Amino acid sequence: METSRLPLSSSIRGKLISAGYTSLSSISSVSSTDLARDVNITESEAFEILKMANQVTCSGSSSLINGAKNAWDMLNEEEALPHITTSCSDLDKILGGGISCSDVTEIGGVPGIGKTQIGIQLSVNVQIPREFGGLGGKAIYIDTEGSFMVERALQIAEACVEDMEEYTGYMHKHFKASQVQMKPKDILENIFYFRVCSYTEQIALVNHLDKFISENKDVKVVIVDSITFHFRQDFDDLAQRTRVLSEMALKFMKLAKKFSLAVVLLNQVTTKYTEGSFQLALALGDSWSHSCTNRVILYWNGDERYAYIDKSPSLPSASASYTVTSRGLRNSSSSSKRVKMM
Amino acid sequence: MKPRSLVSQSPTSLKLTTGCEALDACLRGGFPCNSLTEIVAESGCGKTQLCLQLSLRAQLPISNGGLNGSSLYLHSELPFPFRRLHQLSKSFHLSNPNIYADHNDNPCDHVFVQNVHSVDHLLDVMPKIDSFVKSSRTRLPLKLIVLDSVAALFRSEFENTPGDLRKRSSLFFKVSGKLKRLADRFGLVVVITNQVTDFVESSDGLSGLRIGNLRGLYSSGRRVVPALGLAWANCVNSRVFISRSGDGICEERREDDESGSSSVGRRDRRRFDIVFSPYLPASSCEFVITREGICGVG
Structure with a gap:
């Protein structure tokens, strides 16, 4: 006014x-x-x-303090924010529709549970065009462990394009014009892949992200696989590690809000000595656990993989099973009977 | 800082074949470059056999499933099996004479062997590898690093106290970080072998923690767990497991009685499993070790 x-x-x-x-x-x-x-x-x-x-x-409706919003507006804005689907509807359901944009989500689990698979899947799914209910965005993939395999990403991208084509075929009566324009190769081209070999490189890259994303505004997801690897060596001064990490977490949170993109931090699992016994916990300690808005823990239950919402300000804690197939993340077969008809 | 293009490189990363069709099928072409693969097995299952075979096969041209490179064999378990390498290299030379004919050299010339006796020694050697690759005057560039075995380095030196264990796991990440950096920088295949320990049920249930595709690992009829625990498992990109079946010598004898000359008993068969990997589904196959090396069976 x-x-x-x-x-x-x-x-x-x-x-x-x-x-x-x-x-x-x-x-x-x-x-x-x-x-x-x-x-x-x-x-x-x-x-x-x-x-x-x-x-x-x-x-009026404008605010008293510069930049402050009221909760009602924020709720509306948040509901309007898109989610990135994980390609596993059970998992999407407990996540409230998928990985939410403008949040920092931490996903942790034992080696081989599928952290990297989720990472690759999200970097592909963020590119699903708007006509198909996606975001039509791009992805930044920060690989600290060297586990990102191009051939696997291509496999998942091909499956994603196939699924979209099938969907168009089914909806053909309704939309005539929409043809799948995307090719698996384009999907790979839209993943900005950074390989990071030390923690100094990691810190430098995170500091650089703001500028990079300002130049590439359609980046809608930043995946760090894993946030942990370089921080589990060479840190004798744990207090220093905590400071560096919390600064990094703050930067990610700022990025998420500023560009309304999703930040997904993959984390390892470690054993923690409490009250005379060893227990499993996500790595990087207690103060780190405050750094992420949402926290999802992946675990084995018998022969099935499960995801559990460990911490979230808006979601109830719940768990869902998923499988990793050659086509990527999917509902686990035992729950396939519950898949709703499209 | 610029992102790397994923399209410019070939979509399937370069792989080092094992020479055994069954194993290569499980590995979708072999051991991948820019990646760290761990082979877990109890002693006598063929870890070292496989590694020796790989260090020879790395010399093959890329079109023949090799990497057109030399290999560096870091061994911490004494003594190094020179005789076996020599034996394998003879048959390898015979079947691939044209690689060496023009240069008048021998497969063994392209396997560099370095003994590492402690973690500190390994950390000392690593920066030297860097300059070795860059200023290499050898005919073939370095393309494969074998570390056989990581367990021998770490199992002796550390006590079972929380302080020592923390120090130990910090070193895991340091060693793995450096190896991964080398792998990424020079496009190397890195293969690490690891031992197993017997599974002991503990009250907290953590020793039986499931890692990867198999609920539990069984070899020679016993339940085993990879040495060095959960922290180390976080350090490798892929893990494969080689095991021996547990059913005893009796069966082998019976087979011998029937065929008279059957040299491949059930007990000699080894099973190969993918435990976890970012690009491989769970799968398994069986192989035997012959004079010429590893070879797959039905």
């Missing part, structure tokens, strides 16, 4: 505007003393202006 709409005398209004206070939000964030000095009016006059501005602001 403009300052000119405030019921003020024209001289004061003129002074305000010439001093640069053209919008209401610019007034609401200064104190009366500052305003009086800047605009060259008495402090009581400035106080009156602020009071007036506040009244107008409160009756």
Whole structure:
């Protein structure tokens, strides 16, 4: 809202505007003393202006503190945010529709449980075009362990394109024009792959991401596989490690909010010595566990792989089974009878 | 900092074939470059056989399933099996004479052997590998590093106290990080062997923690677990497991009685399993070890 709409005398209004206070939000964030000095009016006059501005602001929908939003708006915004499907509908269901954008999600589990598979699957699925209910975005894949295999990514990408083609075939009566334009090769081209060989490289890359994403605005997911690997060596000073890691976590959170993209951090599992016995826990310690908004733990239950929501501010804790097939992540066969008809 | 293009390279990464069709099928072409593969097995299952065979096959041209490169064999279990390598190299030379004919050399010339007796020694050797690859005056560039075995390096030196264990796992990540960096930088195949320990049920159930496709690993009829625990399992890209079947010598004798000259008893068969890998599904096959090396059976 403009300052000119405030019921003020024209001289004061003129002074305000010439001093640069053209919008209401610019007034609401200064104190009366500052305003009086800047605009060259008495402090009581400035106080009156602020009071007036506040009244107008409160009756309107804009905010008192610069940049703050009310919870209702945020809820609406959040519901409008898309989710990235995992290609396993059971897993999507417990995640509230998939990996949510503008959040940092940590996924951890033992070696061989499928962390990298989820990572590759997400970097492919984020590219599903909007016509097919996807995001039509691109992916950044930060590989610290060397587990990303191009041939596997290609296999998953091919399966993804096939599924879309099948879907178009089925929906042919409804959409005539939509043909699958994507080729598996394009999918690979839209994954920005970084191989990181030390923790200094990792820190440097994370610092660089802001700039990189500003130049590549359609990046919708950042996957780090794994956040842990380089931080489990060479750190004698654990306090320093904690500081470095929490700074990195903050950066990821900022990126997620700023560009409304999903950040997925894959983590390893370690044994933790508590109360006289060893227990399984995600690596990097207790203070790290505050760093992510959502936390998903992958585990074996008999011969089936399960995912469990360990921490999330908005999702109930629940678990779901999944399998890793040659085509990528899918519902586990025992639950296939529950798959709803499209 | 620029992302690497995934399209410019060939979609299937370069692989080092084992020379055994069954094994290569399980591995979808062989041991991959830029990656760290671990072979877990109890002693006498053929870990070293397989590694020796790989270090020879790396010299084959790429069109024949090799890497057109030499290999570096880091061994920590004494003594190094020179005789066996020599034996294998003779038959290898005979079947691939044209690689060596023009240069008047021998397969053994392209297998570099380095003894490593402790973790510190290994960490000492590693930076030297770097300069060895870069300033190599050998005919074939280094393409394969074998570490046989990682367990022997770590199993003796450390106590079972929390402090020592923490130090040990930090070293795992250091060793693995350096090997992975070498693999990535020079496009190497890295193969590491690991021993097993007998499975002992513990109260917290962590020793039986399932890692990978198999619920439990069984060899010679006993349940075993890979040495060095969970922390080390996080350090490798892929893990394969070689085992011997447990059914005893009796069966072997019976087979001998029937055929008279059957040299391949049930007990000599080895089973090969993919435990976990970012690009391989769970699969398995069987092989036997012959004079010429590893060879798959039905």
